[in-house]
Amino acid sequence: MDTDKTFKTRFNGRSITVETVSVGQTVALGTMPKDENGDLASGGVMTILLVVEGCVGPDEWALIRDGLARKTVSIEDVMSLFGKILEKSAKSVPGTATSVEIPGTFKAVSAE
Amino acid sequence: MTRSPYGPDPVVVELQGSFVHVPHRCAAEWIAAASDTTGPSGILMPLARPTTRETIRESLALRTLTYEELTEASYALMTEAIPGFSWWQAYRLLMLSNDHLVVGRATLSGLDPWALTVTQWVSAVYVMLKQNTSDKDQFKFDAALDEVPEGVEADSDWGDMSFDQMVANARSTPGMS
Numbered sequence: 306m307d308t309d310k311t312f313k314t315r316f317n318g319r320s321i322t323v324e325t326v327s328v329g330q331t332v333a334l335g336t337m338p339k340d341e342n343g344d345l346a347s348g349g350v351m352t353i354l355l356v357v358e359g360c361v362g363p364d365e366w367a368l369i370r371d372g373l374a375r376k377t378v379s380i381e382d383v384m385s386l387f388g389k390i391l392e393k394s395a396k397s398v399p400g401t402a403t404s405v406e407i408p409g410t411f412k413a414v415s416a417e
Numbered sequence: 418m419t420r421s422p423y424g425p426d427p428v429v430v431e432l433q434g435s436f437v438h439v440p441h442r443c444a445a446e447w448i449a450a451a452s453d454t455t456g457p458s459g460i461l462m463p464l465a466r467p468t469t470r471e472t473i474r475e476s477l478a479l480r481t482l483t484y485e486e487l488t489e490a491s492y493a494l495m496t497e498a499i500p501g502f503s504w505w506q507a508y509r510l511l512m513l514s515n516d517h518l519v520v521g522r523a524t525l526s527g528l529d530p531w532a533l534t535v536t537q538w539v540s541a542v543y544v545m546l547k548q549n550t551s552d553k554d555q556f557k558f559d560a561a562l563d564e565v566p567e568g569v570e571a572d573s574d575w576g577d578m579s580f581d582q583m584v585a586n587a588r589s590t591p592g593m594s
Contacts, residue, residue, distance in 0.1 A: 355478035407558075
């Protein structure tokens with residue numbers, strides 16, 4: 306698991322420990338499917354739920370899923386938790402390549 | 418067996434011990450994939466089949482697949498699909514393909530990225546950019562393309578070469594005589 310940070314937050318009246326978004330999860334969120342209008346497609350919501358599951362861990366996710374089934378937890382509660390996770394994360398994908406200049410020109414072109 | 422630079426063969430890369438089949442994609446699709454927000458580390462995702470892409474995305478989201486594992490597979494994909502170039506040389510040439518100078522010169526030369534394999538395209542852009550330029554500019558261009566990205570380990574081209582051989586090789590490089 307490529308995690309480097311955890312934080313505590315309140316969820317459904319309890320204090321839970323959550324991991325911040327990993328770089329891999331940032332890639333998953335950055336490649337969420339969009340429809341022809343550029344809006345998030347239905348598969349995107351699934352990605353968000355999987356990211357929350359990955360951040361809270363299997364035990365806490367089982368409780369959340371149970372709460373969703375019993376309607377003691379709403380999808381808005383989960384989205385609010387996702388928002389808190391993003392707030393604490395603020396991470397970008399690291400770059401690996403450097404700029405290259407086209408020969409015979411002064412124009413520098415970023416390769417990353 | 419060496420991969421043909423002209424053939425539309427699929428590429429197979431290993432990801433977490435499983436083999437991922439990446440179908441043939443034309444050069445234009447590779448250029449678009451290289452320009453994707455995921456950069457070279459994630460180039461496998463836009464080039465993979467939709468179902469594979471979805472599986473990778475879900476695995477990353479769940480943390481059952483790490484960024485490092487995706488990166489390793491993406492680098493392997495570029496190395497396998499574009500023989501004759503290191504992945505970073507190929508990636509830089511693909512990124513340069515978005516520049517209006519390259520687009521213009523390629524179009525005037527009759528190069529169509531929708532009709533060429535990625536190896537044909539990368540090779541053509543490399544040759545095109547070195548044409549009609551000074552030895553000094555060619556040397557600078559090659560040096561910039563060859564520069565190993567930070568955090569990446571590359572096999573040394575010098576191998577077991579003696580110091581004298583290294584000097585002779587360096588002197589035979591355009592712009593170094």
